Amino acid sequence: MSDRILGAACLVAGAGMAWAAQDYAAPISYEPVGPRAFPLLLAGLMALAGSWLVARPGPQGFGLAxxxxxxxxxxxxxxxxxxxxxxxxxxxxxxxxxxxxxxxxxxxxxxxxxxxxxxxxxxxxxxxxxxxxxxxxxxxxxxxxxxx
Amino acid sequence: MDTLQFLLGGFAVALTPQNLMVAATGAFIGTIVGMLPGLGPINGVAILMPLAFALKLPPETALILLAAVYMGCEYGGRISSILLNVPGDAGAIMTALDGHPMAKNGLAGVALSISAWSSFIGALIATVGIVLFAPLLARWALAFGPAEYFALMCFAFACITGLMGDAPVKAALAAVIGLSLSTVGLDSNSGVYRFTGGDVHLSDGIQFIVVVIGVFSVSEILLMLEQHRSSAGLIHISGRKLFNLKEMAFTWWCTLRSSVVGFVVGVLPGAGATIASAMTYSMEKRLAGPDGHFGDGDIRGVAAPEAANNASAAGSFVPMLTLGVPGSGTTAVMVGALSLYNITPGPALFTQNPTLVWGLIASLFIANVMLLVINIPMVGVFTKVLRLPNWALAPGILAVSAVGVFSVHATTFDLMLMSGLGMVGYLLRKQGMPMAPLILGFVLGDLMEQNLRRALSITNGELGILVESPISIGLWIGAVAMVVVPPLMRLRAHRMQAADAA
Incomplete structure (x- = not known):
């Protein structure tokens, strides 16, 4: 497995998280930041790190022995x-x-x-x-x- | 002197027969776990944590057990470093450089005893450091609001990713994975179930123990399969068992210096024993100059990293106890252990639960003395354990891990989740991803989200509050520096090497 595959997996995971989180909304909201913001933030960060790994994979793939x-x-x-x-x-x-x-x-x-x-x-x-x-x-x- | 009074109270807790016995057991188990290559303090603490809970130990006793295991691991790692040239845990990598040559020169007993002694001094100085600085820091941290806490946690992540060295993106990714895992389950503010897939087993969130055991124990077993460990090269201890006064005087200042450096590095969130021991080793090597024969068995090369890694282990309790933000992967696991008891570490802990805090600090002193006592004369007993074959060790670790996971909720679901996370952890570790940020993320996830939401509630969603107070501004600057400076320094070192070569 190379860094590229790991990065791609993170992109998929980030997209999946964002898709699942998009309709998390509180029935009655009494605070400005609801249950959706933090997961979406994390999904974004995960996709960002994933695209970094896809674009600039490390020098050596460890590979499964x-x-x-x-x-x-x-x-x-x-x-x-x-x-x-x-x-x-x-x-x-x-x-x-x-x-x-x-x-x-x-x-x-x-x-x-x-x-x-x-x-x-x-x-x-x-x-x-x-x-x-x-x-x-x-x-x-x-x-x-x-x-x- | 409030502190002294609290400390005496702590000794009253630590000296009860139950807690003394627990500290001795923990010290003994910790030394063994630290010594076995592959198993480090995180594994030891992770495996024992659910058992402490299942045994219905009171929180302070459970924490004393885990702390003794942690300290014991830092002692134990040196044994296999010196005798086998295979570091028992990450903090003992440097010890092998001079410890093993010493053992080959027939000075195994001296190397083992001087490293036990410097470990003792390191941990002692750091524990005194905890007593002096932790109450001050806790009082100061009481002024922290949600915005400062959020900035502090970002600082902790910046430290752990910036200092991880070769793969900061992977360390950051690990932290994000940990944070994401922590969002699974019921969101207590709104009553929304997140990422549960409708499964009742997940509505409560993923159990901390399941994550830790899966990611550290199960994946470790699979990683162990690829390394061929054998006790074939084990050096027999012969000759002098104890260092002499001359050797002690010779290493005295180097031990003291390394202890102080180790403590400071340990207090920084994220920077652990590995960095502390590497730093002090190169520091002593530079200070010794041409007189030193570092690499071929210089006794200072054994004393310095051992003092530093024990000091940093004790130092990492400071941010955990005072800020609730753990300073190392192992203390992150301890925060998780406390959450099983519904105790959230933080500045309020010093006033609300002095029994726990000072009992723990006092037992660090006691466990340290016990460790010195068992580590010098009983080294022979421990080396016998090193001959334990892997075909017995690995199933044993798996069985005890499963017992730990099962003891919390008694469901097959948790065991399956543990196995699944173990496989994921194995694949990620194979890709060179560090697991400590993942655990830190999982432990801090809920706290981080809550503080962010609380801070933004104050200003009704205005992001400006996050950078309003001087404390948060300082923490943000520190966080940016932690991420930016280490790569720049590496780049500079690289250029200088290139210039030297040219």
Whole structure:
């Protein structure tokens, strides 16, 4: 991704913000500046910065590292899956499921990553939920651990 | 002496068993977080902030925990700089230049202990600076009206973008993105829902924790995948563990000078530990002249940046406590933490909530002593953590981050938003966009808009009020100078280099 793409994305975002904000108006107005002005100002600034980047992109594009593309995609998918399964699977199980691909992306063997996930899932559950009183979902394991 | 009385009151708060324990825990965790390459004070504070809230700690205790973590990180960064030649956090980049050569020459123990000592002096001087200057600044800031506040916040953004160096446009863009994110949700003045897309989860606005964790923790994990960190080059500590009196006397003045400079840089909004340590390193190098052997293990090259980065960390509490405008990304996160407790930092805090302010200041003293104590004899324990493999560390960070986000509202929506913001944060960071202005923008967004609207309400929409008082005029001039001067200076330095070469 180059600065130009980032700049173009900002232009689009600025335009979208301005379009969404144009009809923000207070039903009864008792102040000179309503809810629309500040978002519009920001939309303008964002478009301005975006056009600067389009016109004068930086010397070197950082670029996504192609050799890491697969591992990063794997880890990113694991993060989303973790978020989605957090409540339904419950914390200990979801953590195990997340730790396996993430651990492997970081160079652990599947045995190490799985074991790490199981240990972390249950140790953190006990520490946070039981010891520190931060309530965590138990999901599929609710029949053993209680809770929901 | 009002100040002394308040300070004693603060020590009464800080010395309760709970707060002492929290400060010790924070100092310990902070040292570890600071030491691990990739994880810096912002990550540490961001991950612990929701937990402090979920643990139902009272606000002053939560703030003490976060402050101890912050101070601890500034101590911890030096360990990996010296032993691995990989800075543990941005403030410790300079420490590696001379610390690692010292360690290679068999002086690892000396480098570690003298840097802990200068860190201690730096933080101590800066904390005394807070005690002396913060109440004065707070009293002065009470006179600020909405127009002055608006100008002050623009000044803070100018500082953070102007001093960010290579990419001021990207830093400004980051600030605008942060400000834009803060407008999501109900506008309390008019009852209009903005940018929610009709989703009830967003009607309350985006949770601060979700943004911070997404942008700093989740994106950090993805960035970590591209760097191959290994503990293979870890230097074993051998020989003398402690510096001797001669070395202490030799570095004494350089430590003092750097501490004062670090404090001043820290007080400036936006300029943080990284700039402070780089400035003092080159200052000491110039002062030493031909006597110095900077770069091959000069002990002053370790003492100066460490004193400066700790002093600037403590100094950045000054604008946060007195003006409500944070001086660094990390203190911006702390402002967000206080907003969870419905506390808005600002000049009124000193009179309305002295327990919180002075309790925090007193615990900075206490945490600093604790850090010195754990950092000199227990360095060996910390180096063991450096051998922790990434395949265990990364899932651990993710799990704790998710627990933090979940503990606030207990919704899957927040977790998904965290993941999404993490991906966006990753892409932006890959493009070289700094994240500290984004967080500052998100924290200040609401305050900035409110002050602008209030100021314009006074004059019924007349923009002239924004540049009416001498204070605002001064702040606007400062803001313009912050944006214009650094590029000009760089240009000049460039020309001079070119002239030298010719």
């Amino acid at each position: 192609r050799e890491h593309f697969k591992t990063i995609g794997l880890a990113a998918a694991a993060v989303f899956a973790y978020a989605a399964l957090f409540e339904t699977f419950g914390f200990p199980l979801a953590t195990t499921v997340m730790a396996l691909p993430v651990g492997m992306a970081f160079g652990g063997s599947w045995k190490q990553s799985l074991a790490g996930g199981v240990v972390m899932g249950f140790a953190f559950y006990l520490m946070f939920d039981k010891l520190l009183d931060v309530v965590l979902p138990t999901g599929l394991l609710s029949f053993v651990l209680g809770g929901r």
